[in-house]
Amino acid sequence: MYPTLFTFFDYPVPAYFTLLIIGFSAATFLGARVAKRGGHDPDTIIDLGLFSLIMGVLGARVLHVFADGFFMQYVYQCVDPTQVAWPMPEAECLAIEGWRWNAELNGCAPLERDCFAWAKFWQGGLAYYGGLIAASAFGIWFLKHDKYPVLKGVDIAGMGIPLGLFFGRMGCFLGGCCFGVVSDSPWALVFPPGSSASREQHEHGLLASVNMESLPVVPAQLFEAIGCLAIAAFTMLWLRPRKRFDGQLMLVFLVLYAFLRFGLEYVRADDRGDFGWFTTSQWISLVIVAFCAVAWPRLRAHAVSLMAAPAAAGPEAAPEAPTTDGHAPDTSEPSKPPAADA
Template identity: 35%
Template sequence: MRPLLFHIGPIPIRAYGLMIVIGFLCGLWLAIRRGKKENISKDFMMDLAFYLLLAALLGSKILHIIIFWHDYVAQLPELVRHPTELFTYLGSGLIFFGGLIAAVPIGILYIKKHGLPVWKIADIAAPSFPLAHGFGRLGCFLAGCCYGKPCDLPWAVTFNHPDSLAPMNVPLHPTQLYSAIFNFLVVVILLILTPYFKRYGQLFWTYVLLYSSGRFIIEFFRADPRGSLINGLLSTSQFIGLIIIFLAIGAQIWLARTGTVRN
């Protein structure tokens, strides 16, 4: 659609990066607001968000490198000739589940370091994750990445910008918008369900379960390279998502029996 929005002097402002920043700030605002109601300081939530962001970016990039290692090896000669391109190359190609897998242990360690209950903080932050992610998917739509399969539906989108990562002049499923709308819907669901859960951690794992299930379905409509397993039956994210779905169900059962009752 419009990968490059504008320039501030010589600095290009790209849609994907800008939407990630907007999503991060919106998610942080919501986490601070919810934390205040639970007597969690603003400074703690800001520091936690910073470390989670770093871990998520690193983890999502590492998983992308693991899946598409052959592409990275092929790019090495070009990067040697033009080393400044390394920052652009490393900034593209992120896989959400890699970020989630990396951010969870970092978050647990940081929360425990400050002597706070892990599942309580996880519940406070839970709606912030899909909120930030939803804006990130809007960035994907503007950049043309994470595009869908060809279709003839009334809401199909056609990318015609030369810098778009999607195939040009072909009606496609707007899978980026599917994902953005779904994430924003998850935010609403989590905010509504917040007062109904009796034990800490249940809200967080509800987010994990909802997101993984929705991602599994949306993946069927995507056509961008994502890696595949089981002879192409499942994408890498679908395979990981299935594992996380069963993990989330198990965590819900465990918390319902042994979790700390909310105050």
């Protein structure tokens, strides 16, 4: 755990947000290169990456506020701060200007009302799926507005998002959030006193004090980071040269990540919110798999119809027929295969 990478002019630079920016930058750089090699404007992808970062953070924050189990804390911060009890060590709470220790509720509370606490994402609290949904909806609109081939742009995102997620989950590990359940496995890790894992275990009676090292826990953040890196490598290096239709890379990423996330939710111990049998993220994972099951045959059929249309129009239209991967051949240099463009 290393929540602060370094101090810049007395301002602590958080590891999580630093790696989040690195992840978005890596995904955007990859997307711009793929777009350029495919004969498309890379500036569109760069613009999309910048705006998606903003929309992703907003969406992730909104889902956190409503679905991670802290909604009433934000409400109380606006209407009655005496009812607020954010979990953190007492010493850490007392070191924050404008906050006090609420001994009755065993948590930290602000001295004054703050009706905009829910919007202060830099204080922590982001839910990934909210960011994915918001950024995806905006991205589709942006690509249409910019007259960029939507499904090709979506496929670029299908390679870039898991790469960005790898860095994001490494940031989670350094920040100490998204930790796993108590475990005696050989790969279990211990987090330092005052960490999120220590606070959670103290609240459940597993530790006598939050100022103790946590019990060994499953490194869920590292498992997800490794899984996302594997998905990124699979979509970029193996699937992309073999894809059969535009949109396939994104669908494969969504399904693989949904299964990964659904399973990892069972070994996570941080507050995430739950509804009935499953957590919020597990329900969203199920919806994503169902969506992909419906979208896959539709996009495949769309690609087949594109290939069939020129043949039906006559031999003179045949050179314009898409190849089996959904791309049109390069008629200016018929002897050379076209560059793959995601």
